[in-house]
Amino acid sequence: MSTPTTQAPGGRGLQGSVRQRRADPLFRVVLAVAASSVLLLLAAMIIRTSIEAWPVFAKEGIWGFLTGTEWSVGTSRSEVTGSYGAWPFIYGTLLISLIAIVFAVPLSIGIALFTNELAPNWIRRPLTSAVDTLAMVPSIVYAFVGMYFFRIEVWAPVGQRIADTPLGEVPFFSGPVLLSSYWSAANILAIMILPIITAICRDVFAQVPADEKNAAYAMGATRWEVMSKIIVPHSFSGIVGGTMLGLGRALGETLAVAVLIGSTRDMTSSVFQPGDAMTALIANTFQDAHPEAIWALLAIGVTLFFITMAVNIVARLIVARVNLRVGGGATV
Protein backbone atom coordinates (compact mmCIF):
# COMPACT_ATOMS: atom_id res chain seq x y z
CA MET A 1 0.00 0.00 0.00
CA SER A 2 1.70 3.12 -1.11
CA THR A 3 -0.59 6.08 -1.29
CA PRO A 4 1.18 9.16 -2.50
CA THR A 5 1.03 11.84 0.19
CA THR A 6 -0.35 15.10 -1.02
CA GLN A 7 0.04 18.54 0.48
CA ALA A 8 -3.04 20.33 1.65
CA PRO A 9 -4.19 23.05 -0.70
CA GLY A 10 -2.27 26.23 -0.08
CA GLY A 11 0.84 24.35 0.83
CA ARG A 12 0.01 24.02 4.56
CA GLY A 13 0.96 20.97 6.56
CA LEU A 14 -1.54 18.62 8.16
CA GLN A 15 -1.65 20.76 11.33
CA GLY A 16 -3.72 23.43 9.61
CA SER A 17 -3.72 26.99 10.87
CA VAL A 18 -4.06 28.05 14.49
CA ARG A 19 -7.21 29.90 13.67
CA GLN A 20 -8.72 26.83 12.10
CA ARG A 21 -7.88 24.64 15.09
CA ARG A 22 -9.33 27.06 17.59
CA ALA A 23 -12.51 27.82 15.67
CA ASP A 24 -14.44 24.75 16.75
CA PRO A 25 -13.81 24.90 20.51
CA LEU A 26 -14.52 28.61 20.49
CA PHE A 27 -17.74 28.15 18.60
CA ARG A 28 -18.72 25.42 21.01
CA VAL A 29 -18.27 27.77 23.97
CA VAL A 30 -20.32 30.51 22.33
CA LEU A 31 -23.20 28.13 21.65
CA ALA A 32 -23.03 26.63 25.13
CA VAL A 33 -23.31 30.09 26.64
CA ALA A 34 -26.27 30.87 24.43
CA ALA A 35 -28.00 27.65 25.43
CA SER A 36 -27.31 27.98 29.15
CA SER A 37 -28.57 31.54 29.23
CA VAL A 38 -32.06 30.13 28.74
CA LEU A 39 -31.71 27.96 31.80
CA LEU A 40 -30.28 30.83 33.82
CA LEU A 41 -33.08 33.14 32.80
CA LEU A 42 -35.69 30.57 33.73
CA ALA A 43 -34.05 29.82 37.07
CA ALA A 44 -33.74 33.53 37.85
CA MET A 45 -37.41 34.10 37.15
CA ILE A 46 -38.60 31.19 39.27
CA ILE A 47 -36.29 31.92 42.19
CA ARG A 48 -36.89 35.65 42.23
CA THR A 49 -40.69 35.44 42.06
CA SER A 50 -40.78 32.56 44.53
CA ILE A 51 -38.74 34.53 47.07
CA GLU A 52 -41.01 37.56 46.71
CA ALA A 53 -44.09 35.42 47.01
CA TRP A 54 -42.80 33.36 49.87
CA PRO A 55 -44.48 35.25 52.77
CA VAL A 56 -47.86 34.50 51.23
CA PHE A 57 -47.12 30.80 50.78
CA ALA A 58 -45.72 30.75 54.33
CA LYS A 59 -48.87 32.20 55.83
CA GLU A 60 -51.47 30.27 53.86
CA GLY A 61 -49.47 27.11 53.31
CA ILE A 62 -49.04 25.94 49.73
CA TRP A 63 -52.10 23.74 49.87
CA GLY A 64 -54.09 26.43 51.63
CA PHE A 65 -53.11 28.95 48.97
CA LEU A 66 -54.09 26.63 46.14
CA THR A 67 -57.41 25.51 47.56
CA GLY A 68 -58.50 28.51 49.61
CA THR A 69 -61.50 30.38 48.25
CA GLU A 70 -61.26 33.64 50.15
CA TRP A 71 -59.23 36.44 48.59
CA SER A 72 -59.26 39.57 50.70
CA VAL A 73 -56.38 41.87 50.15
CA GLY A 74 -54.54 43.50 53.03
CA THR A 75 -52.71 46.82 52.97
CA SER A 76 -49.52 46.08 54.84
CA ARG A 77 -46.06 46.91 53.58
CA SER A 78 -44.19 44.39 55.69
CA GLU A 79 -46.40 41.45 56.60
CA VAL A 80 -49.22 39.36 55.27
CA THR A 81 -52.44 40.51 56.86
CA GLY A 82 -55.10 39.61 54.29
CA SER A 83 -56.18 36.12 53.37
CA TYR A 84 -55.22 34.67 50.04
CA GLY A 85 -56.96 31.66 48.58
CA ALA A 86 -56.29 31.34 44.86
CA TRP A 87 -58.73 28.57 43.98
CA PRO A 88 -61.39 30.77 42.30
CA PHE A 89 -58.75 32.06 39.90
CA ILE A 90 -57.11 28.70 39.29
CA TYR A 91 -60.53 27.20 38.67
CA GLY A 92 -61.43 30.01 36.26
CA THR A 93 -58.20 29.67 34.30
CA LEU A 94 -58.48 25.89 34.03
CA LEU A 95 -62.17 26.00 33.15
CA ILE A 96 -61.97 28.52 30.33
CA SER A 97 -58.80 26.95 28.92
CA LEU A 98 -60.39 23.53 28.93
CA ILE A 99 -63.55 24.74 27.20
CA ALA A 100 -61.39 26.59 24.67
CA ILE A 101 -59.46 23.39 23.92
CA VAL A 102 -62.66 21.37 23.58
CA PHE A 103 -63.93 23.85 20.98
CA ALA A 104 -60.69 24.63 19.20
CA VAL A 105 -59.03 21.23 18.77
CA PRO A 106 -61.72 19.45 16.73
CA LEU A 107 -62.28 22.59 14.68
CA SER A 108 -58.55 22.94 14.01
CA ILE A 109 -58.22 19.30 13.01
CA GLY A 110 -61.16 19.77 10.67
CA ILE A 111 -59.73 22.91 9.10
CA ALA A 112 -56.32 21.30 8.69
CA LEU A 113 -57.77 18.14 7.13
CA PHE A 114 -59.83 20.21 4.75
CA THR A 115 -56.94 22.40 3.65
CA ASN A 116 -54.55 19.47 3.25
CA GLU A 117 -56.76 16.77 1.87
CA LEU A 118 -59.85 18.17 0.26
CA ALA A 119 -59.49 21.81 -0.72
CA PRO A 120 -58.65 22.53 -4.34
CA ASN A 121 -55.56 24.66 -4.83
CA TRP A 122 -57.38 27.91 -5.43
CA ILE A 123 -59.01 27.74 -2.02
CA ARG A 124 -56.12 26.20 -0.11
CA ARG A 125 -53.87 29.23 -0.30
CA PRO A 126 -56.38 31.86 0.83
CA LEU A 127 -57.53 29.55 3.60
CA THR A 128 -53.99 29.01 4.82
CA SER A 129 -53.24 32.73 4.79
CA ALA A 130 -56.50 33.50 6.54
CA VAL A 131 -55.65 31.17 9.40
CA ASP A 132 -52.10 32.51 9.61
CA THR A 133 -53.44 36.06 9.67
CA LEU A 134 -55.71 35.19 12.59
CA ALA A 135 -52.58 34.15 14.48
CA MET A 136 -51.09 37.60 14.04
CA VAL A 137 -54.07 39.62 15.24
CA PRO A 138 -53.11 41.32 18.56
CA SER A 139 -55.07 40.19 21.60
CA ILE A 140 -56.44 43.67 22.23
CA VAL A 141 -58.25 43.40 18.91
CA TYR A 142 -59.71 40.05 19.89
CA ALA A 143 -60.69 41.57 23.21
CA PHE A 144 -62.52 44.42 21.51
CA VAL A 145 -64.25 42.31 18.92
CA GLY A 146 -65.26 39.91 21.65
CA MET A 147 -66.53 42.67 23.90
CA TYR A 148 -68.44 44.76 21.37
CA PHE A 149 -69.63 42.12 18.97
CA PHE A 150 -69.26 38.40 19.68
CA ARG A 151 -70.46 38.28 23.26
CA ILE A 152 -73.54 40.33 22.46
CA GLU A 153 -74.55 38.85 19.15
CA VAL A 154 -73.23 35.32 19.34
CA TRP A 155 -72.06 33.89 22.62
CA ALA A 156 -74.75 35.16 24.95
CA PRO A 157 -77.60 34.17 22.59
CA VAL A 158 -76.04 30.73 22.08
CA GLY A 159 -75.51 30.43 25.82
CA GLN A 160 -79.16 31.34 26.37
CA ARG A 161 -80.23 28.59 23.98
CA ILE A 162 -78.16 26.08 25.91
CA ALA A 163 -79.52 27.30 29.25
CA ASP A 164 -83.05 26.94 27.87
CA THR A 165 -82.58 23.26 27.04
CA PRO A 166 -82.93 20.59 29.73
CA LEU A 167 -79.18 20.99 30.12
CA GLY A 168 -79.96 24.29 31.83
CA GLU A 169 -81.23 22.33 34.83
CA VAL A 170 -77.63 21.40 35.56
CA PRO A 171 -76.13 24.20 37.70
CA PHE A 172 -73.10 24.31 35.42
CA PHE A 173 -75.23 25.37 32.45
CA SER A 174 -77.90 27.31 34.28
CA GLY A 175 -78.95 30.87 33.55
CA PRO A 176 -79.10 33.80 33.78
CA VAL A 177 -76.69 34.21 30.89
CA LEU A 178 -74.55 37.29 31.37
CA LEU A 179 -72.46 39.01 28.75
CA SER A 180 -69.20 38.80 30.69
CA SER A 181 -68.68 35.26 31.82
CA TYR A 182 -66.47 32.21 31.81
CA TRP A 183 -68.35 31.31 28.64
CA SER A 184 -67.37 34.49 26.79
CA ALA A 185 -63.75 34.24 27.93
CA ALA A 186 -63.58 30.59 26.86
CA ASN A 187 -65.00 31.40 23.45
CA ILE A 188 -62.54 34.17 22.73
CA LEU A 189 -59.73 31.87 23.84
CA ALA A 190 -60.97 29.18 21.47
CA ILE A 191 -60.76 31.64 18.59
CA MET A 192 -57.34 32.85 19.67
CA ILE A 193 -55.74 29.41 19.94
CA LEU A 194 -57.37 28.10 16.79
CA PRO A 195 -54.68 29.36 14.37
CA ILE A 196 -51.70 27.88 16.18
CA ILE A 197 -53.33 24.46 16.59
CA THR A 198 -54.49 24.52 12.97
CA ALA A 199 -51.03 25.45 11.71
CA ILE A 200 -49.41 22.63 13.64
CA CYS A 201 -52.02 20.11 12.57
CA ARG A 202 -51.54 21.16 8.96
CA ASP A 203 -47.81 20.60 9.26
CA VAL A 204 -48.05 17.20 10.91
CA PHE A 205 -50.76 16.03 8.53
CA ALA A 206 -48.52 16.97 5.64
CA GLN A 207 -45.82 14.75 7.14
CA VAL A 208 -47.91 11.61 6.78
CA PRO A 209 -46.17 9.64 4.04
CA ALA A 210 -48.09 9.63 0.77
CA ASP A 211 -47.22 5.94 0.58
CA GLU A 212 -49.24 5.20 3.65
CA LYS A 213 -52.25 7.11 2.41
CA ASN A 214 -52.01 5.47 -1.00
CA ALA A 215 -51.78 2.05 0.60
CA ALA A 216 -55.06 2.69 2.38
CA TYR A 217 -56.71 4.13 -0.72
CA ALA A 218 -55.56 1.13 -2.73
CA MET A 219 -57.35 -1.14 -0.28
CA GLY A 220 -60.58 0.68 -0.88
CA ALA A 221 -60.48 3.19 1.96
CA THR A 222 -62.65 6.24 1.50
CA ARG A 223 -61.23 9.71 2.05
CA TRP A 224 -62.90 9.80 5.43
CA GLU A 225 -61.32 6.47 6.37
CA VAL A 226 -57.89 7.61 5.25
CA MET A 227 -58.25 10.74 7.37
CA SER A 228 -59.60 9.03 10.47
CA LYS A 229 -57.60 5.81 10.33
CA ILE A 230 -54.31 6.90 8.80
CA ILE A 231 -53.70 10.63 8.97
CA VAL A 232 -55.04 11.46 12.42
CA PRO A 233 -53.58 8.43 14.25
CA HIS A 234 -50.26 8.96 12.51
CA SER A 235 -50.25 12.58 13.64
CA PHE A 236 -51.38 11.94 17.20
CA SER A 237 -48.24 13.20 18.87
CA GLY A 238 -48.27 16.31 16.72
CA ILE A 239 -51.90 16.98 17.57
CA VAL A 240 -51.11 16.64 21.27
CA GLY A 241 -48.16 18.99 20.80
CA GLY A 242 -50.30 21.56 19.03
CA THR A 243 -53.02 21.23 21.66
CA MET A 244 -50.49 21.84 24.41
CA LEU A 245 -49.16 24.92 22.67
CA GLY A 246 -52.72 26.15 22.37
CA LEU A 247 -53.39 25.30 26.00
CA GLY A 248 -50.23 27.16 26.98
CA ARG A 249 -51.45 30.21 25.14
CA ALA A 250 -54.92 29.88 26.66
CA LEU A 251 -53.57 29.59 30.20
CA GLY A 252 -51.40 32.66 29.72
CA GLU A 253 -53.71 34.87 27.71
CA THR A 254 -54.40 37.97 29.77
CA LEU A 255 -55.95 40.88 27.99
CA ALA A 256 -58.92 39.27 26.26
CA VAL A 257 -59.73 37.24 29.36
CA ALA A 258 -59.44 40.25 31.66
CA VAL A 259 -61.90 42.12 29.48
CA LEU A 260 -64.43 39.32 29.03
CA ILE A 261 -64.48 37.21 32.17
CA GLY A 262 -66.26 39.73 34.36
CA SER A 263 -63.80 39.69 37.27
CA THR A 264 -65.89 38.78 40.26
CA ARG A 265 -64.36 37.41 43.42
CA ASP A 266 -67.25 35.04 43.99
CA MET A 267 -66.88 31.74 42.30
CA THR A 268 -70.08 31.05 40.45
CA SER A 269 -71.09 27.56 39.49
CA SER A 270 -72.49 28.42 36.06
CA VAL A 271 -70.30 28.98 33.01
CA PHE A 272 -72.68 31.67 31.88
CA GLN A 273 -71.88 33.89 34.82
CA PRO A 274 -68.84 36.00 35.55
CA GLY A 275 -65.78 34.70 37.33
CA ASP A 276 -62.11 35.46 37.33
CA ALA A 277 -58.87 33.94 36.11
CA MET A 278 -55.27 34.06 37.29
CA THR A 279 -53.92 36.30 34.54
CA ALA A 280 -56.97 38.55 34.62
CA LEU A 281 -56.63 39.03 38.37
CA ILE A 282 -52.99 40.05 38.06
CA ALA A 283 -53.67 42.44 35.19
CA ASN A 284 -56.70 44.04 36.81
CA THR A 285 -55.32 44.56 40.31
CA PHE A 286 -51.54 44.97 40.32
CA GLN A 287 -51.56 48.70 39.65
CA ASP A 288 -53.29 49.69 42.89
CA ALA A 289 -51.92 46.86 44.99
CA HIS A 290 -50.11 47.28 48.28
CA PRO A 291 -46.87 45.36 48.71
CA GLU A 292 -48.45 42.35 50.38
CA ALA A 293 -50.98 42.09 47.58
CA ILE A 294 -48.14 42.21 45.09
CA TRP A 295 -46.59 39.23 46.87
CA ALA A 296 -49.89 37.42 46.56
CA LEU A 297 -50.10 38.22 42.85
CA LEU A 298 -46.56 36.95 42.40
CA ALA A 299 -47.62 33.76 44.17
CA ILE A 300 -50.35 33.43 41.57
CA GLY A 301 -47.74 33.94 38.87
CA VAL A 302 -45.57 31.19 40.33
CA THR A 303 -48.57 28.88 40.47
CA LEU A 304 -49.42 29.62 36.86
CA PHE A 305 -45.85 28.84 35.91
CA PHE A 306 -46.01 25.42 37.59
CA ILE A 307 -49.39 24.65 36.03
CA THR A 308 -47.94 25.37 32.59
CA MET A 309 -44.98 23.17 33.37
CA ALA A 310 -47.24 20.36 34.54
CA VAL A 311 -49.25 20.62 31.31
CA ASN A 312 -46.05 20.30 29.33
CA ILE A 313 -44.90 17.24 31.27
CA VAL A 314 -48.25 15.54 30.92
CA ALA A 315 -48.18 16.19 27.16
CA ARG A 316 -44.74 14.63 26.87
CA LEU A 317 -45.87 11.59 28.83
CA ILE A 318 -48.88 11.12 26.55
CA VAL A 319 -46.75 11.39 23.44
CA ALA A 320 -44.09 9.01 24.79
CA ARG A 321 -46.74 6.47 25.75
CA VAL A 322 -48.40 6.56 22.36
CA ASN A 323 -45.10 6.22 20.53
CA LEU A 324 -44.23 3.26 22.68
CA ARG A 325 -47.49 1.59 21.77
CA VAL A 326 -47.26 2.32 18.07
CA GLY A 327 -43.60 1.38 17.93
CA GLY A 328 -41.69 3.09 15.18
CA GLY A 329 -44.48 5.52 14.45
CA ALA A 330 -43.52 9.00 13.45
CA THR A 331 -42.75 11.44 16.20
CA VAL A 332 -42.85 15.15 15.77
Added chain:
Amino acid sequence: MDHRTAMARDLDHGQPPDGAPDEQAAQQHAPGTEPAHHAVHISIDQVSVRYGAFTAVRDVCFDVPRNAITALIGPSGCGKSTLLRTINRMNDLVPGATTTGAVTYNGEDIYAEGVDPVEVRRRIGMVFQKPNPFPKSIYDNVAFGPRLNGRKRDLDDLVEHSLRRAALWDEVKDKLAQSGLSLSGGQQQRLCIARAIAVDPDVILMDEPCSALDPIATLRIEELMKDMASEYTIVIVTHNMQQAARVSDLTAFFTVDMDNERQERTGVLVEIDDTDTIFTNASDPRTEAYITGRFG
Protein backbone atom coordinates in the same frame (compact mmCIF):
# COMPACT_ATOMS: atom_id res chain seq x y z
CA MET B 1 -49.96 1.82 -35.40
CA ASP B 2 -52.54 -0.70 -34.30
CA HIS B 3 -51.70 -2.22 -30.96
CA ARG B 4 -54.68 -4.44 -31.03
CA THR B 5 -53.15 -6.96 -33.35
CA ALA B 6 -50.96 -8.20 -30.58
CA MET B 7 -53.65 -8.47 -27.99
CA ALA B 8 -54.74 -11.49 -26.12
CA ARG B 9 -52.62 -14.09 -27.81
CA ASP B 10 -52.70 -17.65 -26.71
CA LEU B 11 -50.34 -17.69 -23.78
CA ASP B 12 -49.68 -21.39 -23.80
CA HIS B 13 -48.07 -21.36 -20.41
CA GLY B 14 -50.04 -24.20 -18.97
CA GLN B 15 -52.37 -22.33 -16.66
CA PRO B 16 -55.84 -23.79 -16.62
CA PRO B 17 -58.46 -21.89 -18.54
CA ASP B 18 -60.67 -19.97 -16.24
CA GLY B 19 -63.42 -17.45 -15.97
CA ALA B 20 -65.91 -18.78 -18.44
CA PRO B 21 -68.42 -15.95 -17.90
CA ASP B 22 -65.85 -13.49 -19.05
CA GLU B 23 -65.13 -15.24 -22.27
CA GLN B 24 -68.04 -13.42 -23.80
CA ALA B 25 -66.95 -10.11 -22.45
CA ALA B 26 -63.55 -10.74 -23.89
CA GLN B 27 -65.03 -11.42 -27.27
CA GLN B 28 -67.09 -8.28 -27.12
CA HIS B 29 -64.32 -6.02 -26.02
CA ALA B 30 -61.59 -7.30 -28.22
CA PRO B 31 -63.13 -7.96 -31.55
CA GLY B 32 -60.91 -9.33 -34.25
CA THR B 33 -58.40 -10.98 -31.95
CA GLU B 34 -57.51 -14.61 -31.86
CA PRO B 35 -59.48 -16.69 -29.40
CA ALA B 36 -57.69 -16.84 -26.08
CA HIS B 37 -57.37 -19.69 -23.64
CA HIS B 38 -57.19 -17.08 -20.96
CA ALA B 39 -60.29 -15.01 -20.74
CA VAL B 40 -59.73 -11.32 -20.83
CA HIS B 41 -60.01 -9.96 -17.32
CA ILE B 42 -59.26 -6.32 -17.90
CA SER B 43 -59.54 -4.54 -21.18
CA ILE B 44 -57.85 -1.19 -21.65
CA ASP B 45 -59.34 0.76 -24.51
CA GLN B 46 -57.98 4.05 -25.87
CA VAL B 47 -56.81 5.15 -22.46
CA SER B 48 -55.03 8.50 -22.17
CA VAL B 49 -54.01 10.26 -18.98
CA ARG B 50 -53.39 13.98 -18.77
CA TYR B 51 -51.98 15.97 -15.92
CA GLY B 52 -53.27 19.41 -16.71
CA ALA B 53 -52.13 20.16 -20.26
CA PHE B 54 -49.44 17.47 -20.19
CA THR B 55 -50.32 14.11 -21.68
CA ALA B 56 -48.53 11.42 -19.70
CA VAL B 57 -49.73 8.46 -21.73
CA ARG B 58 -51.78 8.33 -24.90
CA ASP B 59 -54.23 5.97 -26.57
CA VAL B 60 -53.24 2.74 -24.91
CA CYS B 61 -55.16 -0.38 -25.85
CA PHE B 62 -54.49 -3.87 -24.59
CA ASP B 63 -56.12 -6.74 -22.76
CA VAL B 64 -55.00 -8.27 -19.51
CA PRO B 65 -55.73 -12.00 -19.36
CA ARG B 66 -57.14 -13.58 -16.23
CA ASN B 67 -54.84 -15.46 -13.88
CA ALA B 68 -51.69 -14.53 -15.70
CA ILE B 69 -48.88 -12.10 -15.07
CA THR B 70 -48.69 -9.14 -17.41
CA ALA B 71 -45.54 -7.04 -17.22
CA LEU B 72 -45.32 -3.42 -18.30
CA ILE B 73 -41.78 -2.38 -19.22
CA GLY B 74 -40.18 0.63 -20.83
CA PRO B 75 -37.86 3.56 -20.16
CA SER B 76 -38.50 6.17 -17.45
CA GLY B 77 -41.31 8.55 -18.28
CA CYS B 78 -43.06 6.18 -20.64
CA GLY B 79 -46.22 6.27 -18.57
CA LYS B 80 -46.28 2.65 -17.48
CA SER B 81 -46.87 3.45 -13.79
CA THR B 82 -49.44 6.04 -14.75
CA LEU B 83 -51.24 3.48 -16.85
CA LEU B 84 -51.10 0.93 -14.03
CA ARG B 85 -52.79 3.44 -11.76
CA THR B 86 -55.65 3.90 -14.18
CA ILE B 87 -56.61 0.27 -13.63
CA ASN B 88 -57.68 0.86 -10.02
CA ARG B 89 -58.44 4.55 -10.42
CA MET B 90 -55.57 5.65 -8.19
CA ASN B 91 -54.97 8.48 -10.65
CA ASP B 92 -58.24 9.98 -9.47
CA LEU B 93 -56.39 11.02 -6.33
CA VAL B 94 -53.86 13.11 -8.24
CA PRO B 95 -55.13 16.69 -8.49
CA GLY B 96 -55.48 17.75 -12.10
CA ALA B 97 -55.27 14.26 -13.55
CA THR B 98 -57.86 13.28 -16.13
CA THR B 99 -58.29 9.87 -17.64
CA THR B 100 -60.10 9.25 -20.90
CA GLY B 101 -60.95 6.01 -22.62
CA ALA B 102 -62.37 2.89 -21.01
CA VAL B 103 -61.00 0.32 -18.63
CA THR B 104 -63.27 -2.70 -18.62
CA TYR B 105 -63.03 -5.00 -15.64
CA ASN B 106 -65.13 -8.17 -15.63
CA GLY B 107 -67.12 -6.64 -18.46
CA GLU B 108 -67.82 -3.38 -16.65
CA ASP B 109 -66.27 -0.01 -17.47
CA ILE B 110 -64.74 1.22 -14.23
CA TYR B 111 -64.81 4.79 -15.53
CA ALA B 112 -68.51 4.67 -16.27
CA GLU B 113 -70.73 7.11 -14.46
CA GLY B 114 -71.86 5.90 -11.08
CA VAL B 115 -68.88 3.62 -10.51
CA ASP B 116 -67.41 4.17 -7.05
CA PRO B 117 -63.60 4.14 -7.21
CA VAL B 118 -63.58 2.85 -3.65
CA GLU B 119 -65.38 -0.29 -4.79
CA VAL B 120 -63.00 -0.66 -7.72
CA ARG B 121 -60.00 -0.54 -5.41
CA ARG B 122 -61.47 -3.16 -3.11
CA ARG B 123 -61.45 -5.58 -6.03
CA ILE B 124 -58.25 -4.44 -7.69
CA GLY B 125 -55.49 -4.34 -5.11
CA MET B 126 -52.14 -2.65 -5.35
CA VAL B 127 -48.59 -3.16 -4.09
CA PHE B 128 -46.26 -0.19 -4.19
CA GLN B 129 -42.66 0.46 -5.07
CA LYS B 130 -41.47 1.07 -1.56
CA PRO B 131 -42.73 -1.34 1.07
CA ASN B 132 -45.24 0.79 2.95
CA PRO B 133 -46.64 -1.05 5.97
CA PHE B 134 -48.64 1.07 8.37
CA PRO B 135 -46.93 1.88 11.67
CA LYS B 136 -49.15 -0.72 13.28
CA SER B 137 -48.69 -4.33 14.33
CA ILE B 138 -48.29 -7.02 11.68
CA TYR B 139 -51.74 -8.31 12.59
CA ASP B 140 -53.36 -4.88 12.33
CA ASN B 141 -51.68 -4.25 8.99
CA VAL B 142 -53.33 -7.31 7.49
CA ALA B 143 -56.62 -6.71 9.30
CA PHE B 144 -56.79 -3.10 8.18
CA GLY B 145 -58.63 -3.68 4.92
CA PRO B 146 -61.11 -6.26 6.23
CA ARG B 147 -61.90 -3.93 9.14
CA LEU B 148 -62.62 -1.13 6.67
CA ASN B 149 -65.15 -3.43 5.11
CA GLY B 150 -66.77 -3.86 8.49
CA ARG B 151 -65.48 -7.34 9.13
CA LYS B 152 -65.01 -8.09 12.80
CA ARG B 153 -65.36 -11.86 13.15
CA ASP B 154 -62.90 -14.55 12.10
CA LEU B 155 -60.19 -11.99 11.59
CA ASP B 156 -57.59 -14.36 13.03
CA ASP B 157 -58.24 -16.91 10.30
CA LEU B 158 -58.23 -14.30 7.60
CA VAL B 159 -54.97 -12.80 8.81
CA GLU B 160 -53.36 -16.23 8.95
CA HIS B 161 -54.65 -17.17 5.53
CA SER B 162 -53.45 -13.91 3.98
CA LEU B 163 -50.02 -14.18 5.56
CA ARG B 164 -49.73 -17.81 4.42
CA ARG B 165 -50.76 -16.81 0.94
CA ALA B 166 -48.01 -14.17 0.95
CA ALA B 167 -45.47 -16.75 2.17
CA LEU B 168 -44.84 -14.79 5.34
CA TRP B 169 -46.76 -16.73 7.98
CA ASP B 170 -43.93 -18.97 9.16
CA GLU B 171 -41.65 -16.00 9.69
CA VAL B 172 -44.09 -13.85 11.65
CA LYS B 173 -46.57 -16.19 13.33
CA ASP B 174 -44.90 -15.71 16.72
CA LYS B 175 -44.69 -11.96 16.53
CA LEU B 176 -47.97 -10.78 15.09
CA ALA B 177 -48.17 -8.05 17.70
CA GLN B 178 -44.88 -6.53 16.64
CA SER B 179 -44.76 -3.48 14.44
CA GLY B 180 -44.85 -4.14 10.72
CA LEU B 181 -41.92 -1.76 10.45
CA SER B 182 -39.72 -4.14 12.47
CA LEU B 183 -39.57 -6.56 9.52
CA SER B 184 -36.91 -6.60 6.82
CA GLY B 185 -37.59 -4.91 3.50
CA GLY B 186 -38.53 -8.12 1.72
CA GLN B 187 -40.76 -9.20 4.59
CA GLN B 188 -42.39 -5.79 4.63
CA GLN B 189 -43.18 -6.10 0.95
CA ARG B 190 -44.71 -9.54 1.51
CA LEU B 191 -46.67 -8.03 4.39
CA CYS B 192 -47.98 -5.44 1.94
CA ILE B 193 -48.96 -8.24 -0.43
CA ALA B 194 -50.72 -10.04 2.43
CA ARG B 195 -52.47 -6.80 3.29
CA ALA B 196 -53.61 -6.39 -0.30
CA ILE B 197 -54.82 -10.00 -0.47
CA ALA B 198 -56.78 -9.69 2.76
CA VAL B 199 -59.57 -7.67 1.14
CA ASP B 200 -59.96 -10.50 -1.37
CA PRO B 201 -59.28 -8.77 -4.68
CA ASP B 202 -58.99 -10.74 -7.90
CA VAL B 203 -56.50 -8.42 -9.54
CA ILE B 204 -53.26 -7.22 -7.98
CA LEU B 205 -51.33 -4.36 -9.49
CA MET B 206 -47.66 -4.17 -8.60
CA ASP B 207 -45.71 -0.99 -9.19
CA GLU B 208 -42.04 -1.97 -9.28
CA PRO B 209 -42.51 -4.09 -6.19
CA CYS B 210 -38.90 -5.21 -5.97
CA SER B 211 -37.03 -2.04 -6.79
CA ALA B 212 -36.24 -1.38 -3.13
CA LEU B 213 -35.27 -4.98 -2.35
CA ASP B 214 -32.07 -7.00 -2.44
CA PRO B 215 -31.73 -9.84 -4.99
CA ILE B 216 -32.69 -12.61 -2.59
CA ALA B 217 -35.80 -10.82 -1.37
CA THR B 218 -36.59 -10.06 -5.02
CA LEU B 219 -36.46 -13.73 -5.93
CA ARG B 220 -38.81 -14.62 -3.10
CA ILE B 221 -41.32 -12.04 -4.28
CA GLU B 222 -41.03 -13.30 -7.84
CA GLU B 223 -41.68 -16.88 -6.73
CA LEU B 224 -44.62 -15.64 -4.73
CA MET B 225 -46.01 -13.83 -7.77
CA LYS B 226 -45.77 -16.91 -9.96
CA ASP B 227 -47.47 -18.88 -7.23
CA MET B 228 -50.22 -16.31 -6.84
CA ALA B 229 -50.95 -16.16 -10.56
CA SER B 230 -53.13 -19.25 -10.26
CA GLU B 231 -55.59 -17.26 -8.16
CA TYR B 232 -55.01 -13.67 -9.14
CA THR B 233 -54.58 -11.60 -12.24
CA ILE B 234 -51.32 -9.74 -11.79
CA VAL B 235 -50.11 -6.66 -13.62
CA ILE B 236 -46.59 -5.62 -12.76
CA VAL B 237 -44.61 -2.56 -13.72
CA THR B 238 -40.89 -3.22 -13.65
CA HIS B 239 -37.69 -1.47 -14.58
CA ASN B 240 -35.94 -4.77 -14.52
CA MET B 241 -36.23 -6.55 -17.86
CA GLN B 242 -34.89 -9.80 -16.48
CA GLN B 243 -37.67 -9.72 -13.95
CA ALA B 244 -40.26 -9.31 -16.69
CA ALA B 245 -38.66 -12.20 -18.56
CA ARG B 246 -38.57 -14.39 -15.47
CA VAL B 247 -42.09 -13.91 -14.14
CA SER B 248 -44.47 -12.65 -16.76
CA ASP B 249 -46.64 -14.39 -19.31
CA LEU B 250 -47.26 -11.28 -21.32
CA THR B 251 -45.07 -8.23 -21.72
CA ALA B 252 -46.17 -4.80 -22.85
CA PHE B 253 -43.46 -2.45 -24.02
CA PHE B 254 -44.00 1.27 -23.61
CA THR B 255 -41.81 4.05 -24.90
CA VAL B 256 -41.63 7.83 -24.91
CA ASP B 257 -42.99 9.54 -27.97
CA MET B 258 -41.22 12.84 -28.57
CA ASP B 259 -43.20 15.59 -30.20
CA ASN B 260 -40.54 18.07 -31.21
CA GLU B 261 -42.97 20.69 -32.40
CA ARG B 262 -44.93 20.88 -29.18
CA GLN B 263 -41.96 19.96 -26.98
CA GLU B 264 -43.95 17.18 -25.40
CA ARG B 265 -43.00 13.74 -24.19
CA THR B 266 -45.84 11.30 -24.14
CA GLY B 267 -45.88 7.65 -23.17
CA VAL B 268 -47.23 5.23 -25.75
CA LEU B 269 -47.64 1.48 -25.94
CA VAL B 270 -45.39 0.01 -28.63
CA GLU B 271 -46.52 -3.57 -28.49
CA ILE B 272 -47.73 -6.32 -26.25
CA ASP B 273 -47.09 -10.00 -26.79
CA ASP B 274 -46.07 -13.24 -25.13
CA THR B 275 -43.06 -12.52 -23.02
CA ASP B 276 -40.99 -15.06 -24.96
CA THR B 277 -41.86 -13.39 -28.22
CA ILE B 278 -41.09 -9.92 -26.92
CA PHE B 279 -37.70 -10.98 -25.68
CA THR B 280 -36.66 -13.11 -28.64
CA ASN B 281 -38.60 -11.95 -31.62
CA ALA B 282 -40.17 -8.58 -31.05
CA SER B 283 -42.06 -7.22 -34.00
CA ASP B 284 -41.19 -3.57 -33.44
CA PRO B 285 -37.57 -2.48 -33.82
CA ARG B 286 -37.92 -0.10 -30.87
CA THR B 287 -38.73 -2.99 -28.57
CA GLU B 288 -35.70 -4.89 -29.72
CA ALA B 289 -33.50 -1.84 -29.34
CA TYR B 290 -34.66 -1.39 -25.75
CA ILE B 291 -34.36 -5.01 -24.81
CA THR B 292 -30.90 -5.41 -26.24
CA GLY B 293 -29.80 -2.31 -24.37
CA ARG B 294 -29.27 0.01 -27.30
CA PHE B 295 -31.73 2.52 -25.91
CA GLY B 296 -33.31 3.45 -22.59
